[in-house]
Amino acid sequence: MNKHQMDIIMKLITRQYNAEQMAKALKMAKALKMVKNFKRLSRFNISKKERLDELAALGDKPCPDLVDKIWGNTKWTETHCDECRKIGADVVEFDNDIDVDSIPFHLCKNCLGKALKL
Ligand SMILES: [Zn+2]
Numbered sequence: 001m002n003k004h005q006m007d008i009i010m011k012l013i014t015r016q017y018n019a020e021q022m023a024k025a026l027k028m029a030k031a032l033k034m035v036k037n038f039k040r041l042s043r044f045n046i047s048k049k050e051r052l053d054e055l056a057a058l059g060d061k062p063c064p065d066l067v068d069k070i071w072g073n074t075k076w077t078e079t080h081c082d083e084c085r086k087i088g089a090d091v092v093e094f095d096n097d098i099d100v101d102s103i104p105f106h107l108c109k110n111c112l113g114k115a116l117k118l
Pocket residue numbers: 081082083084085086107108109110111112
């Protein structure tokens with residue numbers, strides 16, 4: 001067994017980060033001409049081409065508030081804590097680098113602080 005098999009990756013996730021990931025995913029989907037089949041996009045059940053074009057026009061570093069406004073909800077940019085269920089706070093994502101099907105775990109800074117006191 002490879003000793004790196006279960007390395008955990010920690011990453012700070014903000015609404016801005018999510019908005020930029022959305023921009024990257026859109027760019028890739030457009031380049032591949034596969035918006036309908038693209039995994040990350042299909043998660044959000046995208047069907048309206050006009051809204052996608054508007055989102056793409058925001059560029060590589062879109063403002064999360066604009067993304068929400070164009071899309072009509074916060075699904076693209078939303079962050080959530082898996083411990084306290086708070087929505088919209090910056091969170092740290094814990095994931096492993098091997099299993100593509102793994103579900104990442106998210107903790108807000110408040111819950112991380114509580115964990116330190118255990
Ligand atoms: Zn929390």
